[in-house]
Amino acid sequence: MTQDFPRNLRLLCSYYKSIAEVCRRLNINRPQFNRYLSGRSMPSANTMRRFCDFFGVEEHEILMPHSQFQRLIQVRPSATTPTDSGLPETEHLEHIGKLGNAGLDKYLGYYFEYHISMACPGKLLRMLVCLERRDDKIYYQRTERLKESPHEKTYHGVYLGMANFLTDRIFMVDYESLTGHEITQTILFPTFKNRVSRLTGLKLGVSGSGERMPCAARVMYEYLGQSVDVRRALALCGLYDLDSPEIEDSIKKAVTNDIAPGEWHFRARH
Incomplete structure (x- = not known):
């Protein structure tokens, strides 16, 4: 660390016209600054803070291994460089939303969603999903009904989100509305x-x-129709054993989370 600091300090100074300019702007004695550059001494906590504020880095960063610090500085903007993140502006994201609505109307209605539970591994979870159009956007609600044991109170989780249809795939992003502690993304194959x-x-x-482990799971949506008896549909939702006769074998197979020989990624199966 002692050898990395002077190298990092010299790198930071190289972005200025001269060492003299840096010393003048920092209002620091040149001979003392030379001792920091050579590694003969380390600055005090107060002086270190002044250096970090001046160069726009954190103290733990300026003490990094030099190669790592060099990469970090290469991508940092200088004081005179506009800090454009390169991210699309809000109107561009809204434009994507408008582009992605065409073709979704035939998918509106109610579905049962099936996947292996992330909270209760080894159990299959059935949820109720409703997709509907409001103005020029497609919104949806996923309702989760959980009762892990007969003696526990039934829990209902409500996820609210928006769906888009982009290049032959249905993209869905939602958030858990009761606590706001979770965002879920689902990508589905459409049917032609x-x-x-x-x-x-x-x-x-x-x-x-x-x-709160991030997880990926295969998922299946089973279409129920444009309208359903929501109370009866929710009564069928919940956790099921993987060998439960109430769940069709074709559904169990579709949501099995295995990786076939030759697969390098966890992939959906059409």
């Missing part, structure tokens, strides 16, 4: 048949357990 029956894909989220 006139009749919508099932959609498959992948979902990425966070387990509801204490560890």
Whole structure:
């Protein structure tokens, strides 16, 4: 660390016209500054703070290994460089939303969603999903009904989100509305048949357990129709054993989270 600091300090100074300019702007004695540059001494905590404020770095950064610090500085903007992040502006994101609505109307209605539970591994979770159009956007609600044991109170989780149809894929992003502690993304294969029956894909989220582990799971949507008896549909939602006769074998197979030989990524299966 002692050898990395003077090298990092010299690198920072190289972005200025001269060492003299740096000393003048820092109002520091040149011979003393030379001792820092040579590694013969380390600055006090107060002087270190002045250096970091002047150069726009944190103290732990200026003490990094030199190669790591060099990469960091290369991508940092200088004081005179505009800090353009390169991210699209808000109107561009809204434009994507408008582009992605065409073709989703035939998917509006109610679905059962199936996937292996992230909070209760080894259990299959059935949820109720409703997609609907409001003005020029497609919104949806996913409702989770959990009762882990007969003696526990039933828990209902509500996820609210927006769906887009982009280049032959359905993209869905939602958030858990009661606590705001989770965002979930789902990508589904559309069907090119006139009749919508099932959609498959992948979902990425966070387990509801204490560890909040990011997880990916295969998912299936089973179309129920434009309208349903919501109370009866929710009564069928919840956790199921993987060998439960109430869940069709084709659904269990579709949401099994395995990786086939030759697969290098966790992939959806159409």
